[in-house]
Amino acid sequence: MQEFALIMAGILLAGAPLVLATLGETITEKAGVINLSLDGTMLLAAMASFALASATGSAWTGALGGMAVGAAVASVLGLTNIYLGQSQLAVGFILTLLTRDLAYFLGHSYSRQPGPSLGYWGIPGLSETPLLDLLLGRQSPVVSISLAAIALCWWWMYKTNAGMRLRAVGESPRAAFGRGIRVRLSRLMACVAGGALVGLAGAAYSLAVKPGWGRPQGCEGAGWIALAIVIFGGWHPVRAAIGAYFFAALQVSGIYLQDIFPSIPAQVFQVAPFPMMIVTLLAVNLGRVGFVQDLMRRYHFLKRFSGSWPITAPAALGQDFDPKKGL
């Protein structure tokens, strides 16, 4: 039981940055903008927050700095895409590579240096209970922050007016425009807010989950996984979070599998999430593939599975909006 709680605690910790990044990207994509720069943004934010934390001695200042970096990168994407009309996929991909190299370049002198970390939070009431103390009571603050963020994100998106406006500009920008919503400004705000969360995810890596900075840091590739989880989660914050914990579980199990098969190099286990990413994307899209639909028409019992995990992208995802031209 003790061991099980430890494994679960490991999954919660490994999943925290993935959850934060996935929520950030979900917000951005809900508004209709695809921010492809996740992977590099997280790396740059991780570097910036570690450097800032080392310089000021306060890990929380570092985390705030990471959020600012994430927001800044996202605003570059937002401005060039929304106001200058450049392709969001192209700019996002350029920013991925640019921020990654920038992180390695600027972080050169912080490489393999000791630095502050976010430490542990003892939550009163939980830290004395057996088992729960391992799971939540004495965990890194990023775990509680990520759990709170899931709830907050869901409430904000589906229960508030601002969240409704966010979904409106992503589903039907023209209708939203007709209702007097400033579509491009809302999209920019969503982009920046999502970027800040992604930046926090990067900070969570370098200050809590994989403390420190180096080349490689250890979070390379996590941004791409997060992008895939957004699709897997069907653009719903809670389901996206479930997906993030699923991938975190996969990462944690890799550590145990390595003990079982010591002859296989560690790098091979590190790539395991990526074929899994392709398989999950294949699985969630299978219901829309032509020959699978034919099969479903022939064998009715197959239909029972198709509706269980519906994914529908925001209708205007990836489409630019210009109030003077139309969609």
Add this chain to the structure above:
Amino acid sequence: MPRNFWLQQAIWIAAALALTLALTVLVALPSGAPPFATLRILLMGGLGSMSKFGQVLTVFVPLLLCSMGLLIPFTARLWNIGIEGQIVLGAIFCTGAMMPVDQGGPAHIALALLAGMLGGALWALLAGLLKTHGRVHEIFSGLGLNFVAMGLAIWLIFGPWKRPGVASMSGTETLQPSLWLERIGSLAASWTALGLACAALALVAFLLVRTQWGLGLKAVGQNPKAARLFDLSPRLRMLQAFALCGALGGLAGAVQVLGVYHRLLPSISSGYGYTALLIGMMSGFRILPVPFICFFFAVLNVGSIQLPLQLNLDSSLSGVIQGLLVLSVFVTQGLRAYLTRRREER
């Protein structure tokens, strides 16, 4: 075409360069690097001597192969991000085909290059099939397959193909010298590799501009639904585009093995696939600027090797400059469109 077209074009390119320069200086300042000395080292490190020029050519070849390859799927609006993995698979197939060979000749080298092309094409087809028959976006399948290819290479190097006794990141056993591509005098580059790159340039330009197949591919990119109604079989064309691009990527990997490293390394692709994607975007998916951008990027890549030695800076600065350059081009393009539209409205 307006009368001042070329003048305007030149002004906007200059603006993009100025923006890049300003951003580079801005970025280099916090690391304490003297900006202009750094730029000088970058350029001199790439063009300072004949041997450096030879190294630039060895980088230029895979970059040109990959970016010409990428133009094919780009024409159909497909993002073959998997090119990085296709380079690796090309290198793996090439090494695997030549491992049992003791004494090689031109026929063996040709076979090795073909094996590399086959490996890249198969890996690209996998991403293509996931796109056309599995509805997985090619960005995700390609990226995932890149990591898988990397894992495969590392597994081969540490497992079945390890050097007798030692398994390390420094790669597999060196190939027989008779299988190496012959070098130009004392330069690191080889005529075969350069010839292949130029042939790829000509072939892709011919395919995309002069053939009906290229026109059909363009139609598939512009309007897939109409392309299907006109019986252009978009799926088949997309798969062909992927396979061709993968073959060129695989060829780049094979050239890296036969001409540069003479063995399989974990980092055999050196990130050239991603750099080639940047080149494709910067060229605006047109053929003419590609070789020039490839050459410039190759100079930056080779020049950056000097940075850790002379200034104790990280060599990723070349990647930063390349990224900033492409970003600046996009920003100035956007500004230009914005300004012309405002002028028309007035």
